[in-house]
Amino acid sequence: MTTTTVPSPALSEALSYGAAFAEFYDQNLTNFVRSVAAPICGVLAGRSGIGNGQWVVDLGCGTGVLASALLRQGWRVACIDRSPAMLDIAGARLREAIQIGDAVLVEGDIASFALPGEVGEVVAVTATDGVLGHLLEVDRFRQVFDWVGARLVPGGVFIFDLYTLRSLFEFNNVYVFDTADELIVGRGLFDSAGGVATMVLSGCVPADPTVASNWARFNEVIRARHWEEDVVGEVLSSRGLGLAPATPESIHLCEAVSELERRQYIVEKP
Numbered sequence: 001m002t003t004t005t006v007p008s009p010a011l012s013e014a015l016s017y018g019a020a021f022a023e024f025y026d027q028n029l030t031n032f033v034r035s036v037a038a039p040i041c042g043v044l045a046g047r048s049g050i051g052n053g054q055w056v057v058d059l060g061c062g063t064g065v066l067a068s069a070l071l072r073q074g075w076r077v078a079c080i081d082r083s084p085a086m087l088d089i090a091g092a093r094l095r096e097a098i099q100i101g102d103a104v105l106v107e108g109d110i111a112s113f114a115l116p117g118e119v120g121e122v123v124a125v126t127a128t129d130g131v132l133g134h135l136l137e138v139d140r141f142r143q144v145f146d147w148v149g150a151r152l153v154p155g156g157v158f159i160f161d162l163y164t165l166r167s168l169f170e171f172n173n174v175y176v177f178d179t180a181d182e183l184i185v186g187r188g189l190f191d192s193a194g195g196v197a198t199m200v201l202s203g204c205v206p207a208d209p210t211v212a213s214n215w216a217r218f219n220e221v222i223r224a225r226h227w228e229e230d231v232v233g234e235v236l237s238s239r240g241l242g243l244a245p246a247t248p249e250s251i252h253l254c255e256a257v258s259e260l261e262r263r264q265y266i267v268e269k270p
């Protein structure tokens, strides 16, 4: 028997998601962000110094569900994502706000991007549904906090969640989405020694809902990493960020997130 050695994929992040997966994500995988959107708005509304018309930066904005909730409450939002396909859906969702200058979309890497000049003081930063878990290297993880520590105004907050070990162990499974509109199979594994989970999702979705049997096939790789609490604590304190004191609104947000699935953080810049 001959064996072939292939390079370990453990340290390569997933590529930018394509159009078919973005559509599938928007239709099927936005439960998490929909459950935290209102409580996140509540946390921001409950903080003095954070008011209407100020800018929130949503890192890994996906299809713009959180941005849309923030805009409805009167904030302006800069949305960063590396996937043009996810941004296309966000762009359609946020069209009016973009037209009047209340929202901007930035295609870029959350560990290294520049905001357009029209974005003013940043009073809050968000990263929902495990976005920071998609960064696999500690230096890239630190870069996000460098940017947040430098750009957030004093008194501003950074709200993010991280995958728990339990949620990463759930990648060790096969998932089938078999509905009238799509047939998708996900199969994954969690390398607990390396702390990185990989899921391959492939299948077919309608290419054009108005044309029967016109399918678009996609194949996406999702990678997610466990960030240990002590790493997060060190990164926060070295950037002058600390956990925000509990308030009724922050307790409400934490209660909206299953602690088996995600660790929720609300940190502030003094």
Ligand SMILES: C[S@@+](CC[C@H](N)C(=O)[O-])C[C@H]1O[C@@H](n2cnc3c(N)ncnc32)[C@H](O)[C@@H]1O
Pocket (backbone or CB within 6 Å): 016, 017, 030, 032, 033, 059, 060, 061, 062, 063, 065, 066, 080, 081, 082, 083, 086, 108, 109, 110, 111, 127, 128, 129, 130, 131, 134, 135
């Ligand atoms: C699980 S989705 C979450 C989307 C959105 N925050 C939500 O809650 O629905 C992860 C998003 O992060 C984006 N993403 C992952 N890594 C990224 C990176 N390094 N830079 C920019 N975007 C990234 C993906 O393209 C995707 O849209």
